[in-house]
Amino acid sequence: xxxxxxxxxQEAATPIVIVGHVDHGKSTLIGRLLYDTDSLPxxxxxxxxxxxxxxxxxxxxxxxxxxxxxxxxxxVTVDSTRIPFRLGRRQFVIVDAPxxxxxxxxxxxxxxxxxxAVLVVDANExxxxxxxxxxxxxxxxxxxxxxxxxxxxxxxGYDQQKIEAAERDITALLHQLEIEPTVFVPASARxxxxxxxxxxxxxxxxxxxxxxxxxxxxxxxxxxxxxxRLPVQDVYRFDTKRIVVGxxxxxxxRVGDEVVIGTHGAxxxxxxxxxxxxxxxxxxxxxxxxxxxxxxxVIPDRGDFLFPADHAPLRAARIQTRLFWLRQEPLRVGExxxxxxxxxxxxxxxxxxxxxxxxxxxxEHPAEEVPPEGFAExxxxxxxxxxxxxxxxxxADGRGVxxxxxxxxxxxxxxxxxxxxxxxxxxxHPTGSAVSLWDRARAKGHHGGVFWMTxxxxxxxxxxxxxxxxxxxxxxIDVSVLDGDxxxxxxxxxxxxxxxxxxxxxxxxxxxxxxxxxxxxxxxVALISxxxxxxxxxxxxxxDGFHEIFIxxxxxxxxxxxxxxxxxxxRAGKIAGFTGIDxxxxxxxxxxxxxxxxxxxxxxxxDRLATYIGDAVRLDDAARRQQP
Amino acid sequence: xxDLDQLEAQSIFILREAYRKLKPLAMLxxxxxxxxxxxxxxxxxxxxxxxxxxxxxxxGKKFPEMYRFRDEYTKKWNxxxxxxxxxxxxxxxxxxxxxxxxxxxxxxxxxxMIDKYKLAGVIAGIRRDEQATRAKERVFSPRGSGHKWxxxxxxxxxWDQYATPHEPGMHVRVHPxxxxxxxxxxxxxxxxxxxxxxxxxAKDGKRxxxxxxxxxxxxxxxxxxxxxxxxxxxxxxxxxxxxxxxMDHESEDAFERLRxxxxx
Numbered sequence: 001x002x003x004x005x006x007x008x009x010q011e012a013a014t015p016i017v018i019v020g021h022v023d024h025g026k027s028t029l030i031g032r033l034l035y036d037t038d039s040l041p042x043x044x045x046x047x048x049x050x051x052x053x054x055x056x057x058x059x060x061x062x063x064x065x066x067x068x069x070x071x072x073x074x075x076v077t078v079d080s081t082r083i084p085f086r087l088g089r090r091q092f093v094i095v096d097a098p099x100x101x102x103x104x105x106x107x108x109x110x111x112x113x114x115x116x117a118v119l120v121v122d123a124n125e126x127x128x129x130x131x132x133x134x135x136x137x138x139x140x141x142x143x144x145x146x147x148x149x150x151x152x153x154x155x156x157g158y159d160q161q162k163i164e165a166a167e168r169d170i171t172a173l174l175h176q177l178e179i180e181p182t183v184f185v186p187a188s189a190r191x192x193x194x195x196x197x198x199x200x201x202x203x204x205x206x207x208x209x210x211x212x213x214x215x216x217x218x219x220x221x222x223x224x225x226x227x228x229r230l231p232v233q234d235v236y237r238f239d240t241k242r243i244v245v246g247x248x249x250x251x252x253x254r255v256g257d258e259v260v261i262g263t264h265g266a267x268x269x270x271x272x273x274x275x276x277x278x279x280x281x282x283x284x285x286x287x288x289x290x291x292x293x294x295x296x297x298v299i300p301d302r303g304d305f306l307f308p309a310d311h312a313p314l315r316a317a318r319i320q321t322r323l324f325w326l327r328q329e330p331l332r333v334g335e336x337x338x339x340x341x342x343x344x345x346x347x348x349x350x351x352x353x354x355x356x357x358x359x360x361x362x363x364e365h366p367a368e369e370v371p372p373e374g375f376a377e378x379x380x381x382x383x384x385x386x387x388x389x390x391x392x393x394x395x396a397d398g399r400g401v402x403x404x405x406x407x408x409x410x411x412x413x414x415x416x417x418x419x420x421x422x423x424x425x426x427x428x429h430p431t432g433s434a435v436s437l438w439d440r441a442r443a444k445g446h447h448g449g450v451f452w453m454t455x456x457x458x459x460x461x462x463x464x465x466x467x468x469x470x471x472x473x474x475x476x477i478d479v480s481v482l483d484g485d486x487x488x489x490x491x492x493x494x495x496x497x498x499x500x501x502x503x504x505x506x507x508x509x510x511x512x513x514x515x516x517x518x519x520x521x522x523x524x525v526a527l528i529s530x531x532x533x534x535x536x537x538x539x540x541x542x543x544d545g546f547h548e549i550f551i552x553x554x555x556x557x558x559x560x561x562x563x564x565x566x567x568x569x570x571r572a573g574k575i576a577g578f579t580g581i582d583x584x585x586x587x588x589x590x591x592x593x594x595x596x597x598x599x600x601x602x603x604x605x606x607d608r609l610a611t612y613i614g615d616a617v618r619l620d621d622a623a624r625r626q627q628p
Numbered sequence: 629x630x631d632l633d634q635l636e637a638q639s640i641f642i643l644r645e646a647y648r649k650l651k652p653l654a655m656l657x658x659x660x661x662x663x664x665x666x667x668x669x670x671x672x673x674x675x676x677x678x679x680x681x682x683x684x685x686x687x688g689k690k691f692p693e694m695y696r697f698r699d700e701y702t703k704k705w706n707x708x709x710x711x712x713x714x715x716x717x718x719x720x721x722x723x724x725x726x727x728x729x730x731x732x733x734x735x736x737x738x739x740x741m742i743d744k745y746k747l748a749g750v751i752a753g754i755r756r757d758e759q760a761t762r763a764k765e766r767v768f769s770p771r772g773s774g775h776k777w778x779x780x781x782x783x784x785x786x787w788d789q790y791a792t793p794h795e796p797g798m799h800v801r802v803h804p805x806x807x808x809x810x811x812x813x814x815x816x817x818x819x820x821x822x823x824x825x826x827x828x829x830a831k832d833g834k835r836x837x838x839x840x841x842x843x844x845x846x847x848x849x850x851x852x853x854x855x856x857x858x859x860x861x862x863x864x865x866x867x868x869x870x871x872x873x874x875m876d877h878e879s880e881d882a883f884e885r886l887r888x889x890x891x892x
Contacts, residue, residue, distance in 0.1 A: 109784050403789070
């Protein structure tokens with residue numbers, strides 16, 4: 001019955017990521033490569049030729065890629081995708097990670113496990129902003145096999161001297177990043193020069209075509225010969241056996257081997273390797289997900305590394321890391337995260353920003369903060385001593401990932417080594433809460449949040465805040481108000497009204513509000529906070545759960561009310577720099593809520609505000625049902 | 629380790645992550661080839677048992693062979709089976725094309741089960757190579773309240789670190805087979821001897837390549853009547869796996885609309 005021979009075991013597909021600046025030809029390259037390697041389903045090429053003709057173009061290969069994706073409406077690609085293709089016996093997967101917004105997070109999602117990269121550079125334009133950004137990322141995720149494709153050489157007339165000059169520039173750039181490109185391929189993806197077939201328009205070029213360069217990418221190197229690292233993923237108790245499961249990150253295990261367990265250092269032997277529906281195993285190697293029993297029957301925790309006694313990992317509580325920061329906001333010293341390393345999780349705080357990479361020229365500079373989607377070297381203070389290996393390209397060790405309070409990944413943190421404690425620098429070690437936001441929300445019956453009310457002096461902010469506070473409290477919501485006068489009476493008593501002091505006032509108010517909100521409270525802040533920049537600062541400090549509310553009262557009305565007599569004093573020249581008189585007020589362009597107080601009663605507006613806040617912090621029904 | 633060993637090891641890792649991090653957890657079992665492979669991988673991950681329930685969201689329109697298969701293997705594999713039904717088609721968004729509207733019943737049925745069992749995690753056997761929107765998926769794909777998939781704002785996912793739910797009412801779809809291709813599934817079925825509904829094998833020159841409801845799935849022309857013959861056929865085939873699925877061809881955005889709303 002079964003007359004067809006079983007195919008021989010195959011190597012796993014080699015993932016190749018395609019990176020480069022926008023419009024340097026990534027899509028065209030991928031389209032052309034799929035066509036040249038005969039990787040397209042029937043009828044696809046005819047469709048492309050047809051669509052191209054319709055638009056008066058010769059064959060437009062990028063249509064191919066875009067038609068494989070969902071973004072047909074705007075012609076914009078939102079997220080990475082993976083396209084398999086084959087060269088001879090060998091399987092590849094092209095990781096295509098385009099998209100401009102949130103590029104970094106989508107690119108890293110696709111590219112982090114790539115074995116090699118094709119860096120596409122327009123030979124006419126040379127390295128551009130994204131060329132540098134992508135090259136930097138290749139270095140940080142440890143991709144050392146880089147094929148540089150000098151694209152669009154047709155525009156340079158296939159001129160050897162011009163092409164080689166462009167190569168020299170890119171070589172210098174990559175050299176700064178300690179990346180030695182494996183090969184430069186001068187090519188025209190559109191014309192097919194040096195893609196799958198050698199171009200006869202560049203007889204001087206003796207190197208490989210792109211497909212030859214890909215075929216020469218080494219197969220994933222084996223991690224089996226390095227010292228054992230087996231991070232514990234879980235411990236099961238099935239029947240009477242206690243079974244420790246995890247994936248071997250490197251090295252190998254054999255029944256009878258002695259291993260050390262985690263930071264506590266207990267020792268045990270691998271008693272058995274358990275499996276189901278396979279032949280009995282006595283050994284396993286890197287890459288395998290295993291289940292073992294230990295003798296004696298010690299109980300490791302998730303996150304404990306099993307390692308050989310003579311090859312222990314490093315141990316430290318201050319660690320230097322490289323960082324690629326994925327958030328759209330800057331990162332500052334003092335911020336706390338969870339550091340995930342394989343299956344381990346540690347509470348960490350950014351103790352120092354050692355240097356930040358300036359993307360214009362890829363040089364490192366001291367800085368106060370890591371810019372949005374920036375690259376830096378930072379020092380992390382860990383809440384307890386942890387075990388780690390310094391990051392090495394091609395290994396799974398030392399690949400730290402920063403995770404925020406909401407379990408969202410906010411950065412990649414390849415670990416470099418133990419950080420020296422620098423004398424004179426403040427070591428910051430805030431401890432992290434073991435109580436999650438979710439736990440707090442469930443206990444209180446609502447989320448925390450910060451409702452930031454801005455408006456002119458006399459607009460009615462404090463009055464409204466207090467009105468909403470009473471209403472929310474009556475509904476069982478844990479609520480408090482921070483207003484300008486309360487703050488300036490105590491916490492901010494040392495501050496005046498200069499621009500710098502006003503900004504500091506906002507910063508402190510936001511920091512206090514943030515702490516309260518993290519403990520599950522609803523905080524209403526009533527502060528003039530006249531500038532967009534100040535409120536943006538507050539938004540950054542608070543992060544998720546920040547709501548900007550504009551109390552929109554005409555200045556004439558405010559001045560008429562003048563509850564504290566301040567407008568009168570300002571008009572009389574007794575107060576300088578008074579908002580609305582001789583200092584500007586920048587109204588929010590798109591607040592989460594706008595409350596117009598003129599022509600409405602106090603009760604109406606307070607009801608409205610309380611309703612908005614109540615809705616915003618309410619747990620939805622599904623969540624309530626999840627209450628234990 | 630060859631490519632199947634590697635796929636298997638990665639899927640086991642993902643299943644164990646899901647079991648550790650998402651409680652309560654359940655696995656979808658559509659009775660098709662992929663979900664049988666998925667149940668099999670769970671048995672490998674947990675040493676012969678499946679420590680969470682499997683769910684069949686029943687449209688009532690499956691083939692009789694599939695119901696027989698379900699009853700037989702629930703017993704043989706000692707599975708805890710949760711059954712859910714689907715609302716009638718009249719209750720489904722009438723702006724969807726007919727086959728997609730019919731398929732959307734399953735989304736509603738699934739949503740009801742997730743709510744009923746308060747699931748934090750649902751393991752599903754989708755693969756990237758099946759359909760363009762599936763290619764965009766994460767291994768751990770968080771779904772907000774209303775079970776919506778926000779394709780434009782997916783979390784970063786790399787170095788085997790996955791996002792877990794952080795808001796009440798959220799759940800996570802876990803996709804342990806995302807990196808598998810159709811041919812990998814068949815080669816693994818052959819290697820492991822995983823049983824299948826025999827609709828996948830040719831009779832009178834036709835076989836099913838993908839199994840959905842009776843009214844929206846058609847067989848393809850084929851003479852492949854054994855697993856080995858199916859593998860040989862796939863190695864030369866240039867038509868897509870879901871060519872027999874009506875809803876994929878109704879309108880350009882039908883599938884995407886379904887998926888955003890929570891369809892698999």
